[in-house]
Amino acid sequence: MKKIIFSVLAVILLISTVSCSQTQMYAQELKSGKKYDTSPEVSYSDMEILAKGNNEFALALYRQLSAADDGNMFFSPYSLSVALAMTYAGAEGATREQMAKTLNFILEEEDLHAAFNNLAIELARRGESNQGKDEEGFRLNIINAIWGQIEYAFLDEYLDTLAVNYDAGLRLLDFTADPEACRQAINDWVSQQTEGKIEDLIKKGIISETTRLVLTNAIYFNAAWGIPFKTSSTADGTFYLPDGSTVTVSMMHQTENLNYAEGDSYQAVELKYDGNELSMLIILPEDGNFEQFKATFDAEKLAAIIDEMRTANVTLTMPRFEYESQFSAKDALKAMGMTDAFEMTADFSGIDGTHDLFIEDVVHKAFVSVDEAGTEAAAASAVIINVKGVMEQAEVTLDHSFIYLIRDIQTNTILFIGSVVNPAE
Structure with a gap:
């Protein structure tokens, strides 16, 4: 991508x-x-x-x-x-x-x-x-x-x-x-x-x-994403807005081994870019909890989320947005x-x-701007194989408001931060 x-x-x-x-x-x-x-x-x-x-x-x-x-x-x-x-x-x-x-x-x-x-x-x-x-x-x-x-x-x-x-x-x-x-x-x-x-x-x-x-x-x-989304897997889906209304948007899909964490009020998944030096960290507060979550989202909470991340087999559904x-x-x-x-x-x-x-x-x-396109040659380099025990299964569907950060992994620097409330806008 x-x-x-x-x-x-x-x-x-x-x-x-x-x-x-x-x-x-x-x-x-x-x-x-x-x-x-x-x-x-x-x-x-x-x-x-x-x-x-x-x-x-x-x-x-x-x-x-x-x-x-x-x-x-x-x-x-x-x-x-x-x-x-x-x-x-x-x-x-x-x-x-x-x-x-x-x-x-x-x-x-x-x-x-x-x-x-x-x-x-x-x-x-x-x-x-x-x-x-x-x-x-x-x-x-x-x-x-x-x-x-x-x-x-x-x-x-x-x-x-x-x-x-x-x-x-x-x-x-x-x-x-x-x-x-x-x-x-x-x-x-x-x-x-x-x-x-x-x-x-x-x-x-x-x-x-x-x-x-x-x-x-x-x-x-x-x-480019380390593991690109396949354009053939993209399909229209429903995104729920804070006021209860909905919009139809293009939803990308993939099932891959990704860094994943979840807590009482959120799910988080990390998508690495080619080379594994930078990544997008996506945090999905539970539906109806977006305003409360972002009001208390600080560096300590971010560090705790990153620390909780483990490799899981994640089925990810994510909207295109620009x-x-x-x-x-x-x-x-x-x-x-x-x-x-x-x-x-x-x-x-x-x-x-x-x-x-x-x-x-x-x-x-x-x-x-986010879409599916990417370099196929780099796809395997970002796949993390966990050989210790049974792989955790997780499903993350970004169909309501979420927060995302683009960060440099080695220096732990947040380069960009944003939130998507309506991907159709």
Whole structure:
């Protein structure tokens, strides 16, 4: 099966006080004199701390966003964490403390940025010999870009941190002269990085003459299932919506040996991608329990589910789905405790040496598509044979609301999280 995900995040910082004439200006780049560190020295314990903190933030944000939206949801908490980590590098005082608490940044700052760098390097190694559905193979591409006001006095120390740990130089724009052209320039770059899937990320009016800095992170993911679904097994089926109504959707079917767990109120199954480095973990709360389950779904519960997984012979019924999500994370982050960053009390003096900057908005857009297609040659590699005793039999029918995560297994990093309430939308 081919899984394609496009995810783009932009964090926008504006000067609280009160020219991108040509879109090609974003090719002009101001780089730190320091080079990107391709071999950061990071301990295993620091990587564990980073992953744990990122996962806690991912699920806290999921709970916050899903409480305000009862439809399909999909976003990349990793993308958000990276972009906000680049912003955090310039935060000071109470702003810094609130961001650290909200984002679960436990490590000392120097260690934190080095750990993010090491994680990006690890993820870049994934899928080097694995397959996508197409002939281009597996892709997990992560790209950072920073857009700053031309001739604005950004601190060298801040630019050094971004260059060394995030391989990000400053692309120069003139927001004061033509903010609309600058918006179009950034959106054009985003569209190019996502092969046209993410259009108009930054809506008109968000960027203004007072904008001084925009930080963007883009993710593109394309991978084949280790064990593909057979298209001949797909048939129409019924999916039950939260209000009791139903929709008819295409349901995929397979019976395979898969990682499986069940509890008093859920079933969970793991589908690995070709190469067994990344997987989709699907959690199906019992019918009628979706809202209660997601309201209490945290990192501790996720870890317990993963720990309970055992190989079972699973008959899986799963809908095709494809949708996009777009939202501002500003209100959710403020509700989680990150308030000063968005107010006049913000302290981002680590960026420019002044107290003039604050975050105007955090915008995110993502696209996801799931179907049966995959690479037949890799099918056997993901089949796990359990020779100890009788294989447990399980049936998982995803015919009502469910949660899913795409995670890197080795680093225990949640790259994407979503929930399907109506696969027909």
